[in-house]
Ligand SMILES: Nc1nc2c(ncn2[C@@H]2O[C@H](COP(=O)(O)OP(=O)(O)OP(=O)(O)O)[C@@H](O)[C@H]2O)c(=O)[nH]1
């Protein structure tokens with residue numbers, strides 16, 4: 001056996017660079033919320049790397065580090081209650097364990113909830129891979145007065161059991177030591193074979209021997225005991241994988257035999273068996289105090305989930321999250337924006353001027369590349385802030401409550417209670433909102449939520465409304481803008497119902513969710529996680545956005561030297577598209593070109609209109625500040641951004657990003673734009689145009705977020721098509737309907 | 745009598761689970777097994793889903809799912 005294991009571990013490292021030390025692969029498995037991520041963070045700290053599992057969008061976290069001269073690689077498996085093949089997480093976890101055959105499994109067990117956690121442990125033991133149990137959240141178990149007999153537990157399971165408190169980094173050394181001991185001496189650390197009921201054991205044994213003789217390659221590929229039980233259970237995932245049918249005689253015969261004496265549902269029987277083991281073990285090793293205290297979680301839930309207060313509290317919490325996400329990050333985003341379009345751009349111009357670069361390269365570098373970089377970077381604060389708060393909500397246990405409170409409402413449009421938060425964030429910015437869909441476990445819920453998010457009118461659409469409403473509805477500005485938000489929400493409900501009946505027909509996801517105890521999230525974990533996500537966005541999304549921004553620069557400025565924007569490529573595109581917009585009331589190349597440019601971000605629609613409609617004011621003579629002045633400016637404005645950000649936390653009115661102050665020049669520019677627009681649009685076509693801007697295609701950053709979250713362009717494609725259609729139809733109905741009732 | 749009919753504060757012993765397929769498997773993995781005692785803790789403010797305790801932890805599920813879980817009331 002020992003030899004076998006060694007061979008196994010040799011095989012494992014094939015393909016790795018032979019010069020480098022072979023890493024000990026340690027998979028970290030456990031129930032959701034048992035503290036896996038916290039444990040990994042505590043051990044590996046900033047060496048954590050966040051990526052995705054291949055082909056799916058479930059996060060994969062790994063960390064490589066040295067311990068006593070050995071290289072150890074930790075792999076954070078998704079939290080699962082079981083190794084059944086029903087949720088994406090479960091499939092990932094088990095495929096990894098079965099096919100990648102890690103050297104050791106750390107099974108993170110929540111000491112406050114032994115029985116349900118041990119149910120998974122028992123399944124892990126079937127795999128025959130050495131297991132170490134990290135008996136985590138030990139502090140809370142102690143506080144509850146639980147007495148856990150560790151020695152007895154070790155003896156009964158045949159594995160090491162190490163009490164840990166991941167948040168306080170206690171027990172980690174012992175855990176690592178146990179791992180190295182196991183790797184040094186795998187033979188004495190083979191987990192016990194727990195005995196299920198005799199009939200099952202006999203059946204499994206006969207399947208095992210049959211496989212060994214008939215399918216030796218399978219016997220090598222799979223952990224035999226586990227594999228045999230899966231065949232007995234009729235596990236579809238495994239059967240498919242090995243291309244066997246449930247009706248294969250040898251499986252069928254044994255299953256029939258079991259069914260005759262035990263009833264039809266072998267899968268349930270096995271679950272019963274395993275739970276019986278888990279509960280037997282728990283009774284042996286766990287002593288609970290006679291009287292149970294009323295716990296903190298219960299007290300909080302009495303208020304937070306109260307019939308009357310539940311919803312107001314939820315709404316208040318959401319308002320806070322929304323405000324914190326966008327208001328705290330807002331000033332930093334503005335600061336970054338000002339830095340990039342100000343000093344940074346100036347320096348680039350100076351340097352390029354110094355080396356006598358041709359004018360078009362200067363324009364490309366500053367208006368194309370630097371502006372594009374700026375575009376990516378201004379998103380960073382908000383992504384960071386969103387990740388921080390979402391991780392906080394999840395880690396604290398409130399996310400599950402939010403879902404509980406909102407599920408009824410969201411379920412009506414085919415969504416999950418947890419969809420509410422991403423949808424809400426969508427009003428600030430669709431991009432972090434799409435990333436926030438990761439709180440949804442079910443791929444269907446996730447996709448449906450992400451498809452509807454772009455209908456939430458984001459902050460970037462507001463500048464468009466502001467210009468048009470100012471020009472045409474100065475006396476009803478609030479009502480008109482409000483009506484657009486309501487239109488977005490109503491259409492999201494409508495589309496939700498339509499998608500539920502078409503695209504997602506037949507899949508009815510269930511809502512069976514644990515409400516975990518409230519816990520204070522571990523600040524360091526939060527930071528590490530937030531940082532990793534932000535970095536990911538910067539690198540991945542950054543490249544795409546930059547590319548698109550350069551393309552738009554080309555469209556706007558080529559052929560080089562165009563005097564009239566009408567002759568630029570963008571203008572030409574506008575002329576081609578304009579007739580399509582004719583029935584909507586704004587079939588002019590100017591409007592069409594602006595809409596095309598809005599692909600980058602909807603607020604650019606206004607900027608482009610400005611460039612097209614309003615003849616360029618004489619280039620103001622800028623006195624260029626010196627380098628030291630620039631640097632000083634960067635510093636002081638950062639400080640004031642930080643101040644604003646903190647002030648925003650405490651300010652109670654409105655959304656800061658919406659009421660940002662404007663310079664007199666900007667006001668003036670906007671007025672002159674409004675004057676032109678008044679000539680080009682009527683109130684009716686203006687409203688149709690605003691509706692179109694609200695609804696048409698998600699911006700490129702949202703597109704990239706969709707691509708990144710789902711790993712394919714499919715959902716962006718669907719969003720693009722349905723939104724274009726929706727925008728056209730709605731604007732058409734508004735314009736034509738308005739004409740009929742005599743508004744045009 | 746099924747689980748969705750219990751009021752907050754009432755408890756029942758599970759007598760059968762009529763769900764099939766993935767739903768049943770999911771319930772079993774979460775410890776919802778025949779013979780187990782479930783207690784209804786709360787109903788969500790909008791009337792659905794419900795929160796129950798089972799095996800010493802809190803679980804929430806929609807009424808529709810609870811309908812498939814037969815119970816007999818225990819005191
Ligand atoms: N008191 C206490 N809290 C802990 C301990 N370990 C983790 N926590 C907290 O438990 C919560 C969940 O921890 P996570 O590390 O996110 O759990 P996880 O297993 O990664 O969860 P999933 O990724 O959802 O499967 C967080 O709020 C942690 O701060 C511990 O030893 N003691």
Ligand SMILES: [Mg+2]
Nearest residue numbers: 036037038079
């Ligand atoms: Mg985790």
